[in-house]
Amino acid sequence: MLLAERAPADARILVLGAGGGLELKAFAEMQSAWHFDGVDPSAEMLDLARTTLGPMTPLVRLHEGYIDSAPIGPFDGATCLLTLHFLPPAERLGTLKEIHLRLKPGCPLVVAHHSFPSEDPVRDRWLARNAAFAAASGVPMAQAEGSIAAIKERLPVLSPQQDADLLREAGFTDIELFYCAFTFKGWVARRP
Known part of the structure; x- marks a missing residue:
């Protein structure tokens, strides 16, 4: 829903931390005209993602690695769910900057992870x-x-303020908290 606010009908979406493909499958079921690039460091998880996607596999290109393994784009939106809390602050900032570089101007990033x-x-x-x-x-x-x-x-969990500050430092604007449940927080932000 948050991606669809700004993404075109034929969007190309970057999914960093694609894991076993549940997120990709949900996106593909909701937006069958979109195409996705899923990135994950685990070959085993990407194999599971292929199985999970089943007939929706043609909508997705999977890449083993980290953000530097992701295509340069440009993408109409990106997600990074339950991933950034594994990264120390400097690496987290670098990852956010690399996502920023891969987005078209005006396009959204959705992140959610532990933050307290x-x-x-x-x-x-x-x-x-x-x-x-x-x-x-x-x-x-x-x-x-x-x-x-x-x-x-x-x-290496950061406070919600530190997380928002890193998004800002990476170049994102219009940073809004959309999810808050105990130790989990989620933001949507935009590349200007």
Whole structure:
């Protein structure tokens, strides 16, 4: 929906962090005239994406690697969902700049990932809330609580303000928060 606000009927969309193809499949089902370039560093996940896409595979070109493996475009929109929180700030900024370079002027970027304050005790409160929500949604309590330590140890999470600042520093404008659920935030931004 956020991409379709600005993308033409025959849009070409970059999907960074394509994973197993669920996002690509949802986009292709909703916009059958669009074409997609999906990028992911895992060959196994891209194989799964091909299976997931099934008859929609002709709408998608898959690329193994990171942003530097993505075609230069230009694209009518881009997404980066549940990916940026794995990148340290400098690498995250570099990735955002590379996405920016690949978009046509006026086109949108949609990002969503973990984003919450990093200072104690606020960080721990938000992680506990996130785990409690996961447990209430059916995730086994031990697994939900285990996610707290995993996020702390493995993810270089930034605050929502820092994330918005990086989007701005990468050259994006019209940055709007569209999603907020416990530790997850999502923004839509535009290349001017």
